[in-house]
Amino acid sequence: MNLTEYKAICADIRRFCKEVRKSAANGGAKLLERAAALEAALLEEYKQGGQNLAKECRALKSAGSQADGLIVEYRRRLAVYGDIVALADDLERGAVSCPESVRGWLIVAINGLFTQCSELSGTCFEEFGKTEQDGTQGKTVPEKIRSTPYALELARKAQRAGYLDTEYLYIMRGYEDEEQRRGLIGQALGKACGHGWIKRIEKYWGLEPNQISKDAYNAKITLNEVLAI
8 A cells, every 4th residue: 555545545534523523323334344444444554564555655755845845744534533533432421413323333343444554644744753752752652641631530540440550560360361351451541641652552562563563453352341341
């Protein structure tokens, strides 16, 4: 997959998010089909860790100042995961009208898209290099969690459930689906902390790159079930 193709899929995902908000109340089977098609379009590049996109981004970055305008445009177009997170949150809290029989499936499908987009876009942004200071530079994972209210709330729930120690390191408990549970918790914390923090949590927990997202993507349970909330 090249950057032009990925940008087009991101545009399709934005349109999909708007369509869910507009028409989820009328059923959802067609929306689920669309979500599955979008996931399928991204799957091969996601499985490859975004290698083709990374190569294109490096080439674009190496073009120097003449590519600056294009990079700014790509950063704006590829930041679609923000739309996905907002939609998933609104579905979970009932702000988007949707039949209960469909709501859960839509949330699973939308979170699958988030997993793919956050990693693929993150790979691109990493190659482009940060262009804005967000105040997170130099913070450790524990410092970032403690300074981010929603991340801290999630971490405390995970601690009460016995999954995290006092420094927010994951504790393996021997469940058959342990990696899936770790992936869901790590993904939720990373999403709460902001762009790039899933990768930092992976490093902090001693995991391979993209392991958290892959485990969360394959999970047969939900975060709510893991944390019993």
